[in-house]
Amino acid sequence: MWMITYSEAIREAISLEMQRNEDVFLIGEDIGVYGGGFGVTEGLLAEFGADRVRDTPISESAIMGAAVGSALTGMRPILELQFSDFITIAMDQLVNQAAKLRYMHGGEGRVPLVLRAASGSGTGAAAQHSQSLEAWVAHIPGLKVVQPSTAFDAKGLLKAAIDDDNPVIFYEHKLLYKTEGEVPKEQYSIPLGKADIKREGTDITIVATSVMVQRALIAAAKLEREAINVEVLDPRTLVPLDEEAIIASVKKTGHLLVVHEAVKRGGFGGEIASIVAESRAFHSLRAPIKRLGGEAVPIPFSPELEKAAVPQVEDIVQSVQKMLGVKMTCI
Amino acid sequence: MEILPNLTNPELLHLYKKMWLIRHFDEKIDEFFRKGIMHGTTHLSIGQEATAVGACAVLTDEDKITSTHRGHGHAIAKGARVDKMMAEMFGKSTGYSKGKGGSMHFSDLEKGNLGSNGIVGGGIPIAVGAALTAKMKKQKDVTISFFGDGATNEGSFHEAVNLASIWKLPVIFFCENNQYGMSSPIDEMINIEHIAERAASYGIPGVIVDGNNLVEVMNATYEAAEHVRMGKGPILIEAKTYRWRGHSKSDKRKYRSREEERFWQTRDPIKQYEGYLINKGILTRETAKKIKLEVRQIMEAAVEFAKRSPKPSIEELYTDVYA
Ligand SMILES: Cc1ncc(C[n+]2csc(CCOP(=O)(O)OP(=O)(O)O)c2C)c(N)n1
Ligand SMILES: [Mg+2]
Numbered sequence: 052m053w054m055i056t057y058s059e060a061i062r063e064a065i066s067l068e069m070q071r072n073e074d075v076f077l078i079g080e081d082i083g084v085y086g087g088g089f090g091v092t093e094g095l096l097a098e099f100g101a102d103r104v105r106d107t108p109i110s111e112s113a114i115m116g117a118a119v120g121s122a123l124t125g126m127r128p129i130l131e132l133q134f135s136d137f138i139t140i141a142m143d144q145l146v147n148q149a150a151k152l153r154y155m156h157g158g159e160g161r162v163p164l165v166l167r168a169a170s171g172s173g174t175g176a177a178a179q180h181s182q183s184l185e186a187w188v189a190h191i192p193g194l195k196v197v198q199p200s201t202a203f204d205a206k207g208l209l210k211a212a213i214d215d216d217n218p219v220i221f222y223e224h225k226l227l228y229k230t231e232g233e234v235p236k237e238q239y240s241i242p243l244g245k246a247d248i249k250r251e252g253t254d255i256t257i258v259a260t261s262v263m264v265q266r267a268l269i270a271a272a273k274l275e276r277e278a279i280n281v282e283v284l285d286p287r288t289l290v291p292l293d294e295e296a297i298i299a300s301v302k303k304t305g306h307l308l309v310v311h312e313a314v315k316r317g318g319f320g321g322e323i324a325s326i327v328a329e330s331r332a333f334h335s336l337r338a339p340i341k342r343l344g345g346e347a348v349p350i351p352f353s354p355e356l357e358k359a360a361v362p363q364v365e366d367i368v369q370s371v372q373k374m375l376g377v378k379m380t381c382i
Numbered sequence: 383m384e385i386l387p388n389l390t391n392p393e394l395l396h397l398y399k400k401m402w403l404i405r406h407f408d409e410k411i412d413e414f415f416r417k418g419i420m421h422g423t424t425h426l427s428i429g430q431e432a433t434a435v436g437a438c439a440v441l442t443d444e445d446k447i448t449s450t451h452r453g454h455g456h457a458i459a460k461g462a463r464v465d466k467m468m469a470e471m472f473g474k475s476t477g478y479s480k481g482k483g484g485s486m487h488f489s490d491l492e493k494g495n496l497g498s499n500g501i502v503g504g505g506i507p508i509a510v511g512a513a514l515t516a517k518m519k520k521q522k523d524v525t526i527s528f529f530g531d532g533a534t535n536e537g538s539f540h541e542a543v544n545l546a547s548i549w550k551l552p553v554i555f556f557c558e559n560n561q562y563g564m565s566s567p568i569d570e571m572i573n574i575e576h577i578a579e580r581a582a583s584y585g586i587p588g589v590i591v592d593g594n595n596l597v598e599v600m601n602a603t604y605e606a607a608e609h610v611r612m613g614k615g616p617i618l619i620e621a622k623t624y625r626w627r628g629h630s631k632s633d634k635r636k637y638r639s640r641e642e643e644r645f646w647q648t649r650d651p652i653k654q655y656e657g658y659l660i661n662k663g664i665l666t667r668e669t670a671k672k673i674k675l676e677v678r679q680i681m682e683a684a685v686e687f688a689k690r691s692p693k694p695s696i697e698e699l700y701t702d703v704y705a
Contacts, residue, residue: 106565110535111536137501177486351481352422352473352485354473
C-alpha cells in the first residue's frame, strides 16, 4: 500500500496493464508529451512509445470509431476524450455502433474498450466543459458505466473495465484527480456491479456517486454531531448496478437520499429511487425518498453560481435533517 | 504592399490600436491568472492579433463571425467593449454573459459576433447557418468562421465546408494556423502540407496568407468577401501564425522548443504593422506612444469597472435557460 492520488492510481492501472498485455493501448488527443488533458497519462509515452500511446488529431468520432474497430478485431483500446462533454461528438460510434454491434450480429464479436473522460463542474470551465451526462450512456443497453470516487476504487475498477469484454465508460471527476488514498502497489480488480458502503450507519442511506460520495461523507461527519447516523453507499458503477446492496441498506435504515451532480431531471437518481420504490424495501421507508441533483441549468462560469448549480455539503446536511424531521413530526 | 479595402488613415490607425487592445487584454488576463485571482481557464491569442483584426477590418456590424475558445481577439476585433469583456472574465453580472459564460463564451450579436466556442469546430457549421440566412433573406452580409488548424480535423469542419460549397453560401472559412492544436503539431496531424489544400476537395478556392502580416490578411479577406458576396460560394483562407503563450493556463509547452518560440516572436504582428504604418507616413513614433498609453488607460478602466461590478445574484442561475 502507498498513498497516491486518484490520478496516479488511474495511471498505475493503465501502466501495469500495458506491461502485462500487449493488446492494451492508448488513443486520444494530447495523451503523449502533454500527458493528457488532466495529466493522467504523463510518462506513459516514455514508458511505452508512440505506437502504443497514440496521439490523435482532434477527431472524436474517428477516435471512438478506431477504438471500436480495433477492439472488434483483437485489441483492447483505452481512449481518452479529455472532457466527457466531447463524448457528444463521438456519440454515433459509441451508442449506435459500440453498444450494440454484438447484439445486432447475433452474439458474434466483442468490443472490449474503455472510454476515459473527465466529468463534472467546480473548475470554472463553464457550460461546455463541466457536464455530468452519465445518465445518457447508462440508458444505452450494451454500455457499462463506471464512476470511481476514490483512488483505491479508480485503480481496481479500471483494471476490471479493461478486462471487461464490453465497452465501458469510465468517468473520472476533475475535482477528485488530486485526492489521495491508500492504494495497493500491485494490480487488483474491483468487480463492476459491486457497491461499496463508504460509511456504515443506521438512520438514513445516502446513495451518492462520484464527487458526491466525498460530499456525503463530510455531511455524514457533521450530522454525527447531531447524533444522526448516516450510511453512505457508493454504487461505483451505474451499469451494472448493485441493486441488492441499495435495497438492503434502505431496508436497514428506512430512509433514502440519492445525491448526484448531474441534473436531477432525468438523472440516474430517478432510476435508483424507482428501484427502491419497486422493491421490498418500499415498506421499510419511513419518509418519502428524496433526490438531490444539479439544477436544470447549464453549468455557469461564475464561481458562486457554479456552486449553486450542484449539490453542496450543506444541501446534503439540510436534506437529511429535513427528511428525519419529517419522520419525527409524523410519529 | 497596397491596401485593397478603402480605409482612411484614422481607420488604419484604429486597427493598430485594436491590435494593442487585444495584446494588452490578454496580457492582463495572463497576469490575473498568474496571480491566482481569476477563475477557470483561458486561451490567449498573443502573437495572433493580425488575423482577428485584419479579417474583421473588412466587415461591418451587419457581417457576422463565429469564433473559438481562443476568442478574446475576435471579440475585440469585431467591436466588443473590453470593460464588459473584463467583467465577464471576473464572473461579474456586467459581463457579456452576465458572468455565466467566462473566457470561452463571449458573444455580441449587436456587433455580429455569434459567439466564441468551447467546442473545437463547434462554430463552423453555425457560420454556415448564418450565411444561409443571408442567402434566404437576400441580405448582403457575409460570415467569417474563425477556427484553428486542429479544428480542421473535426468532422464538423468538413461537413460544414461541403454544405456551404454546394449551396454557394456567403461564408469565409478562416483558419488561424498557429502550428499546434494544444500539443499536436499540425504537420503531424494532417497528411498534406497546407490546410488550404483542403479547399480543393470541396471545389472552392483555398488561399494562404502570412497571418502575422495584417495588411496581407486584410487584403485576402477583402477579396474573399467580394467573392462570396457575389454568390460565388465560400472560400477557405489559411493564415499562418503562432501563439506565443501556452495552449491554456496549465500548459508546460514540452512539445515545442524555446528557440522556435523566440523565432516567432521576432515576427511580431504588431511591430510589423507599426513598421508598415510608419513607412507609409501614417503613424509617427509619437502617435504610436500615445495610442499605447491610451490602450493602457482603457484597460485600467476596464479592470476597475470589472472589479467594481457586482457578482450575479443567485436568481441569475435560472434565467436564460429558455427564450
Ligand atoms: C471537440 C473538442 N475536442 C477537444 C477539445 C479540447 N481542446 C480545446 S482547444 C484544443 C486545440 C485546438 O487546436 P486548434 O483548433 O488548432 O486551435 P488553437 O488552440 O491552436 O487556437 C483542444 C484539443 C475541445 N475543446 N473540443
Ligand atoms: Mg492551432
